[in-house]
Amino acid sequence: MSGFYANRTRSDGLCSQCKVCQNAYRQRYRKTKTGKANRKKEYRRDYDTGKVLERRLRLRYNLTVKQYSRMFSEQGGNCAICSIPLNYLSADVDHNHETDKVRGLLCTRCNILLAGIDDKRFYRQAVLYLFKDIDV
Secondary structure: OOOEEEOOOOOOOEEEEEHHHHHHHHHHHHOOHHHHHHHHHHHHHHHHHOHHHHHHHHHHHOOOHHHHHHHHHHOOOEOOOOOOEOOOOOOEEEEOOOOOOEEEEEOHHHHHHHHHHHOHHHHHHHHHHHOOOOOO
16 A cells, blocks of 8 residues: 555545545645745744754754754853844854864854855955955
């Protein structure tokens, strides 16, 4: 019976439609106005409960929520560079792109500014550019 999804509420334990028919129905439903609204509600619920954060941390940075929470509390809930308060669910995880080692939590502004500094060649060129008109 691998052609049917499991359904614990039915006596036989299987859905009434085969997988192919049920997948086709779901695809049609998701394109409707109601289906799109429900998907947004599901995503919002997952975001608010931290499921989106948990998945993002695990897949992108190989971090657990516990490790993330520890970093957040060690930094006092502030950006590691500019010290402005961070939103727990949307803080940017800063990491070394060559080693994938996580360095800390940043606000979006600092993370974007730091992206250019990570590239040593770009950093050198930027410093030369910024100081070209300064008499030392």
